[in-house]
Amino acid sequence: MRRINIFEKAGSFAENKDIARDIRRAELFPALAQNQKIILNFDGVDATTQSFIHALISDAIRQYGDKALENITYHRCNDTIKQLVRIVVDYMQEGIGENSPKGGVAS
Amino acid sequence: MKAYIPNSAFLGNINHFLRNFDPASPGKLQITANEKWMAVHPVVLAMIAALGSTVETRQIECMRFVSKSKNYIIRMGLLDFLGLDPAEDTVREHDPAGRFIPLKRIRNSDEATQFITDMIPLLHLQDKPAQAQTLSYIASELLRNVIEHAQAEHGAIICAQYYKKSNSIGIGIADTGIGIKKAINQSYPALTDMEAIRLALQPGITGTTKREGGTPENAGAGLFFTKSIASVNKDFFIIYSGKGFYKLLRKPTGSRTVLFADPFQDKHSKDETYPYWKGTVVGVDIALDRTREFSKLLELIRETYGKEIRDRRRARYKKPRFTS
Numbered sequence: 529m530r531r532i533n534i535f536e537k538a539g540s541f542a543e544n545k546d547i548a549r550d551i552r553r554a555e556l557f558p559a560l561a562q563n564q565k566i567i568l569n570f571d572g573v574d575a576t577t578q579s580f581i582h583a584l585i586s587d588a589i590r591q592y593g594d595k596a597l598e599n600i601t602y603h604r605c606n607d608t609i610k611q612l613v614r615i616v617v618d619y620m621q622e623g624i625g626e627n628s629p630k631g632g633v634a635s
Numbered sequence: 636m637k638a639y640i641p642n643s644a645f646l647g648n649i650n651h652f653l654r655n656f657d658p659a660s661p662g663k664l665q666i667t668a669n670e671k672w673m674a675v676h677p678v679v680l681a682m683i684a685a686l687g688s689t690v691e692t693r694q695i696e697c698m699r700f701v702s703k704s705k706n707y708i709i710r711m712g713l714l715d716f717l718g719l720d721p722a723e724d725t726v727r728e729h730d731p732a733g734r735f736i737p738l739k740r741i742r743n744s745d746e747a748t749q750f751i752t753d754m755i756p757l758l759h760l761q762d763k764p765a766q767a768q769t770l771s772y773i774a775s776e777l778l779r780n781v782i783e784h785a786q787a788e789h790g791a792i793i794c795a796q797y798y799k800k801s802n803s804i805g806i807g808i809a810d811t812g813i814g815i816k817k818a819i820n821q822s823y824p825a826l827t828d829m830e831a832i833r834l835a836l837q838p839g840i841t842g843t844t845k846r847e848g849g850t851p852e853n854a855g856a857g858l859f860f861t862k863s864i865a866s867v868n869k870d871f872f873i874i875y876s877g878k879g880f881y882k883l884l885r886k887p888t889g890s891r892t893v894l895f896a897d898p899f900q901d902k903h904s905k906d907e908t909y910p911y912w913k914g915t916v917v918g919v920d921i922a923l924d925r926t927r928e929f930s931k932l933l934e935l936i937r938e939t940y941g942k943e944i945r946d947r948r949r950a951r952y953k954k955p956r957f958t959s
């Protein structure tokens with residue numbers, strides 16, 4: 529199990545895509561490669577952008593498909609963060625033509 | 636180059652200012668303005684500052700502004716930005732009640748984050764989360780577009796201002812980089828600036844790849860989100876690049892909100908015969924008392940975005956062939 533605290537790295541408005549990319553490379557992908565469960569903890573994050581969420585998770589969905597959706601849990605997201613995660617998960621699945629279940633956004 | 640600042644140039648009537656801009660002789664810049672007074676959108680100042688960045692200070696010829704306009708120009712940081720010295724007699728105390736963000740050059744990701752963090756208190760939006768979120772969102776997407784796509788030697792130039800009368804914030808950002816067409820042409824064969832702008836505004840279309848879902852860093856959604864925010868809040872949005880100019884027109888307040896993937900379906904005006912702007916300019920207004928909850932907006936975006944991707948996928952389906 530790996531817990532990634534977004535607030536610690538990207539602050540209360542998580543919009544710096546370079547940071548999203550670094551989290552993806554240094555933490556998310558290594559954990560996915562080991563088939564670990566991952567918690568993306570948004571506690572303390574008030575807002576984010578679609579671009580940030582895209583830079584954080586889109587490649588995980590492309591490369592790992594359903595596995596990424598099963599292994600990643602989104603923790604303590606407010607409504608707008610949930611919506612942005614859903615938007616990115618939706619278009620990644622639609623776009624790559626996979627017929628996988630919708631991403632679970634835990635509260 | 637020549638720029639004339641009229642007495643009024645907001646997003647609704649900015650066309651005159653743009654038409655009068657003269658890009659000839661790129662090594663020099665001549666700035667003139669309406670003699671009496673002027674009130675302009677931040678995007679106008681960002682454009683002039685961006686032009687000024689491309690020429691040496693001694694090649695900038697700027698008329699002497701009368702005191703009222705001069706104060707405004709000074710506090711928005713234009714003279715500083717152009718390296719021009721305000722004549723001593725006209726320097727006055729800054730208006731302490733003014734809410735504005737003077738011109739600022741942003742060159743990289745960390746500078747963008749810093750700017751966005753500082754912006755909210757400067758505009759007194761700490762206690763208005765919906766409005767603060769809307770503004771930060773737009774600033775982040777637009778600044779990152781310049782950093783990621785424009786290859787602009789002089790970075791992104793941004794400024795913003797609060798207008799009491801309309802209770803709105805205007806934000807403008809200009810760069811002198813490669814422009815939308817060249818960036819989009821890396822993946823799509825758009826023939827004109829307007830065709831490229833049309834593509835850039837569509838969800839899921841990015842200059843960085845043709846692949847659905849984009850690259851790990853870009854989805855092709857930033858401009859669509861920005862335009863959608865303006866559309867939902869019934870505000871102006873303009874984008875100008877090369878000879879192409881697109882303006883999202885303001886819908887009547889109270890009208891039903893529908894988002895379109897294709898910007899030409901929105902209520903808009905466009906023109907592709909404008910003086911050539913080498914780079915990209917974006918201007919947005921945010922009326923604070925109309926700002927909708929962000930999550931409502933995202934619901935609409937999700938519907939439109941999803942439908943667009945599905946339609947596009949369906950358009951690629953192979954068709955059966957029938958003979959008789």
Ligand SMILES: Nc1ncnc2c1ncn2[C@@H]1O[C@H](COP(=O)(O)OP(=O)(O)OP(=O)(O)O)[C@@H](O)[C@H]1O
Binds near residue numbers: 785812843854915
């Ligand atoms: N300032 C700019 N200079 C040059 N090209 C630009 C600029 N802004 C946008 N573009 C072009 O328009 C395209 C669409 O921009 P948009 O912000 O919608 O998507 P993106 O930046 O590619 O992806 P995302 O915003 O989802 O990270 C860009 O990929 C780029 O080709």
Ligand SMILES: [Mg+2]
Binds near residue numbers: 776779780856857858
């Ligand atoms: Mg973008």
